[in-house]
Amino acid sequence: xxxxxxxxxxxxxxxxxxxxxxxxxxxxxxxxxLEMMDCLNEQxxxxxxxxxxFDHDCREGVCGMCSxxxxxxxxxxxxxxxxxxxxxxxxxxxxxxxxxxWRSSAFPVIKDLVVDRSAFDRIIQAGGFISNHSxxxxxxxxxxxEPEIAExxxxxxxxxxxxxxxxxxPNGSAMLFTAAKASHLGLLPQGxxxxxxxxxxxxxxxxxxxxxxxxxxxxxxxxxxxGISIAFIGxxxxxxxxxxxxEPVDRxxxxxxx
Amino acid sequence: xxxxxxxLPSGPIQDAWTNHKNNxxxxxxxxxxxxxxxxxxxxxxGASAAASMGAMGYNVECFCFQDSPRRAHSIAAQGGIxxxxxxxxxxxxxxxxxxxxxxxxxxxxxxxxVYRLAxxxxxxxxxxxxxxxxxxxxxxxxxxxRSFGGVLxxxxxxxxxxxxxxxxxxxYSALEEQIAAKTVKMHxxxxxxxxxxxxxxxxxxxxxxxxxxxxxxxxxxxVVLASxxxxxxxxLSTNAKGCNVTANFRAYRRGAGFANPCFxxxxxxxxxxxxxxxxxxxxxSESLRNDGRIWxxxxxxxxxxxxxxxxxxxxxxxxxxxPRFGNLVPRDVAARNAKDVCDKGLGVxxxxxxxxxxxxxxxxxxxxxxxxxxYANLFEMYQRITxxxxxxxxxxxxxxxxxxxxxLWVDYNLMTNxxxxxxxxxxxxxxxxxxxxxxxxxxxxxxxxxxxxxxxIGDFLSRNDPGEVTTDHPNFAQAENEVKEQINRLFxxxxxxxxxxxxxxxxxxxxxxxxxxxxESSLKEGLQKIPELREQFWKNLKLPGKAxxxxxxxxxxxxxxxxxxxxxxxxxxxxxxxxSCGCHLREEHxxxxxxxxxxDDNFAFVSVFEYAGEGKKPELNKEPLAFDALxxxxxxxxx
Numbered sequence: 001x002x003x004x005x006x007x008x009x010x011x012x013x014x015x016x017x018x019x020x021x022x023x024x025x026x027x028x029x030x031x032x033x034l035e036m037m038d039c040l041n042e043q044x045x046x047x048x049x050x051x052x053x054f055d056h057d058c059r060e061g062v063c064g065m066c067s068x069x070x071x072x073x074x075x076x077x078x079x080x081x082x083x084x085x086x087x088x089x090x091x092x093x094x095x096x097x098x099x100x101x102w103r104s105s106a107f108p109v110i111k112d113l114v115v116d117r118s119a120f121d122r123i124i125q126a127g128g129f130i131s132n133h134s135x136x137x138x139x140x141x142x143x144x145x146e147p148e149i150a151e152x153x154x155x156x157x158x159x160x161x162x163x164x165x166x167x168x169x170p171n172g173s174a175m176l177f178t179a180a181k182a183s184h185l186g187l188l189p190q191g192x193x194x195x196x197x198x199x200x201x202x203x204x205x206x207x208x209x210x211x212x213x214x215x216x217x218x219x220x221x222x223x224x225x226x227g228i229s230i231a232f233i234g235x236x237x238x239x240x241x242x243x244x245x246x247e248p249v250d251r252x253x254x255x256x257x258x
Numbered sequence: 259x260x261x262x263x264x265x266l267p268s269g270p271i272q273d274a275w276t277n278h279k280n281n282x283x284x285x286x287x288x289x290x291x292x293x294x295x296x297x298x299x300x301x302x303x304g305a306s307a308a309a310s311m312g313a314m315g316y317n318v319e320c321f322c323f324q325d326s327p328r329r330a331h332s333i334a335a336q337g338g339i340x341x342x343x344x345x346x347x348x349x350x351x352x353x354x355x356x357x358x359x360x361x362x363x364x365x366x367x368x369x370x371x372v373y374r375l376a377x378x379x380x381x382x383x384x385x386x387x388x389x390x391x392x393x394x395x396x397x398x399x400x401x402x403x404r405s406f407g408g409v410l411x412x413x414x415x416x417x418x419x420x421x422x423x424x425x426x427x428x429x430y431s432a433l434e435e436q437i438a439a440k441t442v443k444m445h446x447x448x449x450x451x452x453x454x455x456x457x458x459x460x461x462x463x464x465x466x467x468x469x470x471x472x473x474x475x476x477x478x479x480x481v482v483l484a485s486x487x488x489x490x491x492x493x494l495s496t497n498a499k500g501c502n503v504t505a506n507f508r509a510y511r512r513g514a515g516f517a518n519p520c521f522x523x524x525x526x527x528x529x530x531x532x533x534x535x536x537x538x539x540x541x542x543s544e545s546l547r548n549d550g551r552i553w554x555x556x557x558x559x560x561x562x563x564x565x566x567x568x569x570x571x572x573x574x575x576x577x578x579x580x581p582r583f584g585n586l587v588p589r590d591v592a593a594r595n596a597k598d599v600c601d602k603g604l605g606v607x608x609x610x611x612x613x614x615x616x617x618x619x620x621x622x623x624x625x626x627x628x629x630x631x632x633y634a635n636l637f638e639m640y641q642r643i644t645x646x647x648x649x650x651x652x653x654x655x656x657x658x659x660x661x662x663x664x665x666l667w668v669d670y671n672l673m674t675n676x677x678x679x680x681x682x683x684x685x686x687x688x689x690x691x692x693x694x695x696x697x698x699x700x701x702x703x704x705x706x707x708x709x710x711x712x713x714x715i716g717d718f719l720s721r722n723d724p725g726e727v728t729t730d731h732p733n734f735a736q737a738e739n740e741v742k743e744q745i746n747r748l749f750x751x752x753x754x755x756x757x758x759x760x761x762x763x764x765x766x767x768x769x770x771x772x773x774x775x776x777x778e779s780s781l782k783e784g785l786q787k788i789p790e791l792r793e794q795f796w797k798n799l800k801l802p803g804k805a806x807x808x809x810x811x812x813x814x815x816x817x818x819x820x821x822x823x824x825x826x827x828x829x830x831x832x833x834x835x836x837x838s839c840g841c842h843l844r845e846e847h848x849x850x851x852x853x854x855x856x857x858d859d860n861f862a863f864v865s866v867f868e869y870a871g872e873g874k875k876p877e878l879n880k881e882p883l884a885f886d887a888l889x890x891x892x893x894x895x896x897x
Contacts, residue, residue, distance in 0.1 A: 011807075012807070012808075028533055028535065030532045030533055031533075031535050032537070032643075034537065035535050035536070035537050038535070038537055038758070039535065041756075041811075042756055042758065042759075044802070045756045045800060045802050045811065046754075046756075046800075048802070049802070050802050050803055051802060051803075051810070051811055053808055053810055055325060056499060057324060057329055057331070057498040057499055057500050058329075058331060058333065058334050058498040058499075059498070059499060059537065059538045059540075060334055060496075060538075060540045060541075060639070061639065061642075062333050062334050062420065062423055063324075063329045063330075063331070063333050063334065063498060064326075064328070064329060065324060065325065065329050081642065085639070085642050085643070087642075087643070087645075089645065110469055110808055111469075111807075111808040114808065116325070117325055117326065118325070118326070118446065120326065121326050121327075121328075121434060121437075121444075121446075124430075124431060124434040125434045125435075125437055125438035126438070128431055128434065129389070129431035129432060129434055129435040130388070130389055130390045130431070131435060132388055132389055132432060132435070133310075133313040133314075134306070134309070134310035134313065134385060134432075134708040134709065134712065135385075136381065136384070137381070137384035137385055137387070137388040138384065138388070139384065140383060140384055140387035140388075140393075140401055141345070141400045141401060144395075144398060144399025144400055145395050145399050146395070146399055147394075147395040147396065147397060147399065150392045150393070150394065150395040151392075153390070153392040154392040154417055154418065154424070157390075157392055157417075157424060157427060158420065158423070160423075161326065161328055184390065184392070185390050188390050188392065190387070190388055190389070190390050191390050
């Protein structure tokens with residue numbers, strides 16, 4: 001296959017950046033998209049140019065590291081597929097392929113296609129956990145969980161934290177990411193104690209990070225590589241509303257788990 | 259010579275860990291914040307250790323090279339995690355899990371370590387459930403189980419085919435909770451470049467900030483390496499692209515012993531490579547072997563599509579050769595048999611290096627929907643990569659490098675022979691002997707991180723005052739300079755080949771000479787080829803970009819230096835171990851059926867290598883293994 005690439009090049013956080021065109025003449029349809037990028041980088045290195053920086057690690061669709069907007073879509077044209085699981089057979093011979101980093105002001109570009117997604121970690125820090133220490137715990141079968149509920153929780157927990165939802169959203173909202181974690185924990189009996197405070201603190205942190213608001217465009221679901229449903233956003237909204245209606249009376253100041 | 263005091267508890271094995279714990283010194287809650295502990299890596303072992311020690315009140319700093327701790331490669335484990343809960347009432351017990359693990363490891367592990375692992379297995383499930391890990395449930399809401407290779411009970415807990423992801427996210431959320439509580443400070447996109455040792459005690463590390471290229475020092479009272487395995491020395495493996503041996507190898511160069519480096523597990527069920535450009539191999543969980551039947555055509559000239567080949571012309575080689583375990587023989591046995599039938603010309607697919615994994619029988623029995631539901635994301639993943647639907651046509655699979663049992667030598671407290679330097683998870687050598695059973699790696703990482711290191715580290719810390727050495731010590735400046743010099747050396751080569759191309763070549767050498775089976779002559783040849791390649795690397799490397807910026811080519815070249823040296827160490831070990839055991843098959847030592855033939859009289863020991871200096875042959879130290887609880891027996895999966 002022969003392809004033309006148009007790639008976003010930006011040397012550092014402060015650089016203005018711009019698109020640059022490259023030609024690749026010997027691409028096999030059996031190559032993965034990132035293997036094609038390896039070929040480009042090999043070619044650039046040989047020509048004495050700087051290779052394109054891009055994030056990647058597991059290359060099997062689960063670590064959430066890879067992050068490219070390909071022809072205007074987060075992770076490219078194939079539904080429920082991460083960039084690393086995209087194959088060149090999904091493109092035509094002679095294709096023009098446009099590759100950009102995640103586009104969101106909450107994800108500043110570090111270099112070329114690499115962005116800073118630490119905002120996601122801070123959303124989790126704001127409450128994306130069940131307060132817990134390591135040590136003896138109750139026998140798990142003493143709290144039966146309906147398989148249907150466990151499955152739903154897993155549907156949400158399967159989020160890989162890649163950030164495609166933000167890149168896909170016209171508002172740059174992180175609602176799907178936030179809702180997936182809040183719903184995963186909020187569905188399970190173990191997560192009930194902190195369910196409403198969690199919804200509140202996570203949403204507040206999301207807003208503080210500069211992500212936009214959700215307007216139900218549903219682009220996040222359409223471009224999510226794990227197919228996570230926006231129904232979870234509904235659940236988060238409902239929990240968030242309840243949390244703000246039933247404001248707990250603060251008698252002891254801020255409370256922490258013991 | 260290294261001093262190898264394994265600190266193994268005496269007395270009956272059932273009480274060993276409890277008695278040992280009761281005799282450990284502790285650090286009181288008021289004093290814990292005064293001690294700084296550095297954790298390298300944020301996978302299952304690193305994240306669980308950092309979170310647990312942070313929650314205890316220690317002052318923890320955790321480092322990972324990825325952009326978030328949640329990316330670590332533990333996330334890719336698919337099948338499940340073992341625990342001897344005996345929920346199925348099928349005769350499981352701590353003893354049975356201990357026995358299976360020790361037998362699976364072909365008696366090249368320490369009994370006490372393995373028993374402790376089995377003992378802690380059930381608490382891991384309790385811990386994970388309390389974090390909200392959504393394990394599969396049965397209709398009554400109780401936890402479900404599946405079975406895995408090498409055992410006769412159902413003890414594996416799972417979340418569809420993404421158990422590693424869910425367990426890691428559990429550990430990650432615990433870690434983030436501690437980061438929010440400010441007991442743990444996280445450094446992402448930061449790579450460890452060296453450990454700093456002063457008078458035999460570890461005192462800190464030198465790191466490179468991968469975004470800015472800045473080199474800096476961090477002092478600590480203890481350093482915990484949880485940097486994973488080194489399968490990427492083979493270039494093609496199921497590991498993530500970033501997995502490397504650098505942290506472990508730098509520790510080795512600073513005096514830590516490296517144990518059993520040649521013990522590499524080749525996983526039997528990965529998707530075969532499709533061409534030269536292949537950058538990694540994707541594993542299909544071996545849990546698929548529960549419902550899939552493995553076969554090749556009996557005729558080497560077979561051209562028909564798999565569905566058109568009649569039953570009588572199919573060679574179900576595992577079922578025929580191992581009637582009792584059938585398709586569920588341990589990984590090494592399954593891998594060697596696949597290579598064997600392909601070497602005989604019976605392999606399938608474009609390269610001839612593949613065998614069929616067929617679900618037709620299971621689909622007929624249980625229905626396509628049930629089988630698909632059980633392995634949903636695995637079937638999807640396979641179809642995505644190969645464009646074939648496993649419901650319609652059998653999968654093609656082939657062995658791939660997957661896990662490394664070798665690692666830094668540690669004592670029973672998980673401390674290396676360097677005081678205060680610990681190694682946990684895949685990065686140490688302790689629990690899996692010469693071969694790891696399926697669904698045991700997650701178990702070991704979490705046992706180490708949640709339950710062992712939080713207790714044992716106090717024993718060392720309590721004997722030392724906090725903050726004895728700061729980064730002002732000259733050893734820090736010296737280590738920083740060495741790191742910078744090495745980077746300058748890489749840029750100074752100015753040749754014509756990328757470091758990726760050297761990695762590919764090293765991988766081929768390792769696969770050919772130190773892979774699925776090894777022999778004296780092939781290993782000796784490998785030991786000639788690697789230094790030649792290293793010479794080429796230092797003469798002909800072409801490195802783009804600069805040192806003080808985000809530079810992925812530089813990251814890779816730095817890791818390559820250690821892979822090149824480490825490959826040689828692996829071959830040395832494989833050559834010295836003149837026996838077959840577990841996954842280490844020396845062609846000179848096998849039964850007529852191609853089974854590994856152990857030599858317990860001469861090789862019932864752990865090989866611990868000591869760094870002897872640049873270009874010098876590493877020195878072999880031996881830790882003898884005792885078999886008191888479980889007498890040595892021949893590993894037999896046939897009857």
